Amino acid sequence: MDKQDINTEHSHGYGIYVLVWLGLLALTGLTIAVAGMNIGGFTIATALIIASVKGYLVLAIFMHLRDESMMFKVFLLVAAFFLIITFILLFSDYSFQ
Amino acid sequence: MSANTIVHAEVHVHRDDIGARLGMWLFLFTELILFGGMFIVYSVYRFTYPEEFHLAAQELNTIIGTLNTIILLTSSLTMAVSIVAIQKNKISLSLFFQFATIFLALFFMVNKYFEWTAKFDHGIYPGSDTLLNESSGQILFFGLYYMMTGLHGLHVIIGIVMIAFMMRFTSKGIVSYDNYVKLENTGLYWHLVDIIWIFLFPLFYLIS
Amino acid sequence: MASDAEVIGTNRHEPSYLDYKGKHSGIKGWLLSTDHKRIGILYMIGILTFFFVGVFLGFLMRLELIAPGETIVSAETYNQLFTLHGVIMIFLFIIPGIPAIFGNFFLPILIGAKDVAFPRLNLFSWYLYLTGGTLALLSIVLPGGPADTGWTFYIPYSVRTGTNVILPLSAAFVLGFSSLLTGLNFITTVHRLRAPGMTWFKMPLSVWSFYATAWVQVLATPIIAITLMLVAIERLLHIGIFDPALGGDPVLYQHLFWIYSHPAVYIMIIPAMGIVSEIIPVFTHRTIFGYKFIAFSSIAIALFGSLVWAHHMFTAGMSDAGQFIFSLLTMIVAIPSAIKVFNWVATLYKGSIDLAAPMLYVLAFIFLFSIGGLTGVMQGVISINIQFHDTAFIVGHFHYVMFGGTGFAMFAAFHYWMPKMFGRMYNRKLAKIAFWFVFIGFNFLYFPMLVMGWLGMPRRYYDYLPQFHPYHLISTIGSWILITGLIIMFYNLFKALRSGPVVTEKNMWGGETLEWQIDTPPIHENFTEIPVIEERPYMYKDNDPPVEKEETV
DSSP states (O other): OOHHHHHSOOOOOSHHHHHHHHHHHHHHHHHHHHHHSOOTTHHHHHHHHHHHHHHHHIIIIITOGGGSOHHHHHHHHHHHHHHHHHHHHHHHHHTTO | OHHHHOOOSSSOOOOOHHHHHHHHHHHHHHHHHHHHHHHHHHHHHHHHOHHHHHHHHTTSOHHHHHHHHHHHHHHHHHHHHHHHHHHTTOHHHHHHHHHHHHHHHHHHHHHHHHHHHHHHHTTOSTTOHHHHTSOHHHHHHHHHHHHHHHHHHHHHHHHHHHHHHHHHHHHHTSSBTTBOHHHHHHHHHHHHHHHHHHHHHHHHHSOO | OOOHHHHTTOGGGSOBTTTOOOSSOHHHHHHTOOOHHHHHHHHHHHHHHHHHHHHHHHHHHHHHTTSSSOSSSOHHHHHHHHHHHHHIIIIIIITTHHIIIIIHHHHHHHTTOSSOSOHHHHHHHHHHHHHHHHHHHHHHHSTTOBOOSTTTTOTTHHHHOOSBOHHHHHHHHHHHHHHHHHHHHHHHHHHHOOOTTOOGGGSOHHHHHHHHHHHHHHHHHHHHHHHHHHHHHHHHHOOOSSOGGGTOOHHHHHHHHHHHHHHHHHHHHHHHHHHHHHHHHHHHTSOOTTHHHHHHHHHHHHHHHTTOGGGGOTTSOOOHHHHHHHHHHHHHHHHHHHHHHHHHHHHHTTOOOOOOHHHHHHHHHHHHHHHHHHHHHHHHSHHHHHHHTTBHHHHHHHHHHIIIIIIHHHHHHHHHHHHHHHSBOOOHHHHHHHHHHHHHHHHHHHHHHHHHHHTTOBTTOSOOOGGGHHHHHHHHHHHHHHHHHHHHHHHHHHHHHHHSOBOOOSOSSOOOSGGGGSOSSOBTTBOSSOOOOOSOSOOOOTTOOOOOOOOOO
């Protein structure tokens, strides 16, 4: 078994990273613009959605999650699931107090 | 599996880059949940004291916050391309981008320093008389603000140290075009620091 | 680089890991070793030392409670005793316990690997463990004295008391990282280093349990780390996050504390269940009943166990909806535990049971864990919980689970694997005598707690009403019997290390897992040649007569 094959990865060009960076900057602009508007309860929701999209871009492209095997993705989902379920259960207490 | 029965002359060397990355990702989950715990605290108190949080957030400087966001996003870019450079065996280019990442990280910390000292000058710091006279919601907002950005800043400093080590490894050839998992893992860590900030920024600076 | 030919077929000349000469020799060869087996032994030394300290503190507490009123210590000292007893037993003994000692030593062997995925990180974890332990003990000698908050560090008292709270907090923080890094190491090891042919369903059940535990360690520990850090900072800087005087919410602290600390209960018990699943087939000479059920129930316990934390807080002022949800979830978590118990019992059925010392401890485990588990289900019922909260019933319950469960499983593991680890056999008859002392003493010590708790004896009190005297007296006498048993047991084990008969036989119990196919004690990198796995574990032909056993006394 040749170790080189599994250890070294095919590399991407620089272009995609610059593109993602531009996208992240644009989304930052967007989130600031939205925060300035008065849309009531949706403000926090939009802020979190935009932040999640940005986080997804960083995870998928910068952190190469796109190229990793299924296992890495499942693991990330497990960790995220743990955090989200904890959050929901905690608020099952707080939102009814 | 002949590869497994080979005994190396010195110490047992077993190279497994996927395993190394897996370990790093698992560690990043723990970091994610570490901050997750604080985000939970944040959400509970924001739920309990919505008005006070809006009021307190007006004290924060959105311009510095935005600037720092841009800096950190850019540092993520330089980190990512430093890995591409090493993959293409362009060592000095990779070193340059690693240095750029450190530079941007230091820039971030300098901004943070001015931001914090400005608050201190206004008497806003944990346990200060000014703050203790404010409402509970505002005390909590600033308590969380200092804790969360402080912990994040600590991670930035750790990241700087790690990248500095990577620069040393790269120049000594320990990190090279066919063995760069250390740099990759440092990059993973650095991007996570970025992701945390992506969430911190709107939750503290953009709610006034 | 040595050639392949030199390696294969030379196993008689390979020195055991105990004699192996690496880069360093002597004590340094141990303290700087990255060999998972040596690290396991290092953990064993640390963990047992703290266990003895914890037992001694418990002994003092029982002595104080022998009669009403102040007997040997003041109320303040008693508070410090139970805090230190809790911190040591939980963070330094039972959470690292089985994974750190036996997981480190046997997990790589059981999956046919030469070491864990990150050997140096593994050694680093041990140093973190040592640092944490030192911090916890430092609080005793420094001015202010050890904390008197209870191991739960509940706010607001933990912010107000004048004792050294920050030290045990930072101890728990550091120990959390030690535990988390071990977990991370195990997950990576199981994913990346299984021998060829070792598919998931050919893994021994203890590997499944270490794997499930490792996930809980990785996911839950960061929450306690950040929470305890916040309490420490609250004490230092008054950030207000939990302090009610500044608007903080002490109940939120309890939530965060139990988000970790309830799953931590499963960090303690799942590895113990793994040990039990390992030992039962060997000493019944039968294939384990319901392999997949046992394997998946480990995962299910880890999963559901993370969702039930707030049943520790039914009296803390939660909303009705929250109470209802957490009560329901608590009932659900009992199911996978019960699945395991039924499968173990089904394995025993028609087996040719060999009542050797490890098996005795395992049978005791099933009995005591069932009591501990069922008293736990009772407390999932809110109406009962409100009566029992903070009574001696709770103390009895969790000692049945933690000591009667994990503690007994660990004793079983000592008797099962120690001959393999050190190549020395203990006195089998004395081991059985010690068992009966431990088992009887245990029940005398903790069963009265269930009864007096039911009658209303609060926990964490150094004094009590006269009507509770008989129960406390029985309980204290039980502690003496238990400690006598422990002394006999560890005397027997330590004596075996020094002068017990040498064992070179590879498979002294007739086990069917990989550790029984390698040398006793194992060689430096476990295997001269990485095995190829073809069969599932525990493939005994049903009702085979036991492999000939000589009863050496």
